Amino acid sequence: xxVVSSESCYTCTKCGDEFETGYQRGKMKAGNMxxxxxKVCGExxxxxxxxxxxxxxxSDTWPYRCSFCWKGFPKFSRWETFETTEYHT
Numbered sequence: 001x002x003v004v005s006s007e008s009c010y011t012c013t014k015c016g017d018e019f020e021t022g023y024q025r026g027k028m029k030a031g032n033m034x035x036x037x038x039k040v041c042g043e044x045x046x047x048x049x050x051x052x053x054x055x056x057x058x059s060d061t062w063p064y065r066c067s068f069c070w071k072g073f074p075k076f077s078r079w080e081t082f083e084t085t086e087y088h089t
Contacts, residue, residue, distance in 0.1 A: 034044030036051040040058045053074035062072025064079035073079035
C-alpha cells in the first residue's frame with residue numbers, strides 16, 4: 001500500500017481512502033481490500049464466504065432456520081446459539 005501525505009492527511013494510492021493520522025493508515029492492509037461484490041446490492045466483502053453468507057439475505061434461502069420464528073442463519077453454530085439462548089429454551 002502506498003500512501004501520499006498532505007500535511008496531516010494521508011491518502012491511500014490504491015483505494016483513495018483518506019486518513020487523518022499515519023497510524024490509521026496501517027489498519028487497512030492490501031490483503032483485506034474487499035474484492036467480492038454482491039451483484040444485488042453492490043456491497044463488497046474481503047472474503048468469498050462473507051459474500052456467500054450475505055447472499056442469503058437477498059434470496060431468503062437460509063441453510064438453517066429457527067423452527068419457531070423462522071429466522072434464518074448462514075451457519076449451524078449461529079443457529080444453534082440462537083436456539084439455545086433466545087426465546088426457545
